[in-house]
Amino acid sequence: MTTAPGAARDRRPTPVVRAAVADRRRLRAGAGAAAGLLRRPVRERSDPYTGSRFEHLGGGGDRPPVMNTVTAEDLLAVQTLSVTIPSQVALDLLEGDLGRRISALLSRIPHDLDMVDADAADLEPGSPADDAWRLLLKQDGIGWVKAGKLLARKRPRLLPVYDEVVKCLVGRPKSYWLGLHGALRADDRALHRELLELRASAGLSETVSALRVCDVVLWTHHRDDHRRRGCAGG
DSSP states (O other), X not given: OOOOTTOOOOOSOOHHHHHHHHOHHHHXXXXXXXXXXXXXXXXXXXXOOGGGGTTXXXXXXXXXXXXXXXXXXXXXXXXXXXXXXXHHHXXXXXXXXXXXXXXHHHTTSOSSOOGGGSOGGGTSTTSHHHHHHHHHHTSTTOOHHHHHHHHHHHSTTTSOOOOHHHHHHTTOOSOHHHHHHHHHHHHHHHHHHHHHHHHHHTTOOTTSOHHHHHHHHHHHHHHHHHHHHTOOOO
């Protein structure tokens, strides 16, 4: 059974998520490689990492003119993270009822709110974000990874990228959204501040969200082990 990112109503930080994400050694170990991936243009890499364009392609999915509408640029952006929205679902998002329903939910999700500043109610079951995730999940060919990546494109400051690699690393929590939310707010927001410091030390623009820094650091840290060990991250 698939567990939604905001599935648990318990508002306490999930211990496993908090331990995995807030491990300072892990952050520092992955920070250098992650910064390189986020900084360097695709054309400069022998092993291209197109994910550096995910957040900002076409000006970003959360820019005011399109922040509540799924666009063709959003669909291309998720492809930079190695997933593809099936063509029928893509057309429905761009031109059909699904797009209108997602737009209505996006209009209720703040576009300028960082996860660390959000209330748990913004992320838990029954929230517009969780409703949007569940609506996408009902579509043919849209699993939990694709649904989460599309929403992360539309709300990069509030909703994290969550895939098999990160899920494996943090121990398959009942609620990654709420666990990460608790980790970012713990100890007077120490983890959030460290992510901002990593962003600054890497020379990244302030338009790169703290969540995106966290996503890439965790993914970079566990990616090779995940592949080598054949972890069951799904």
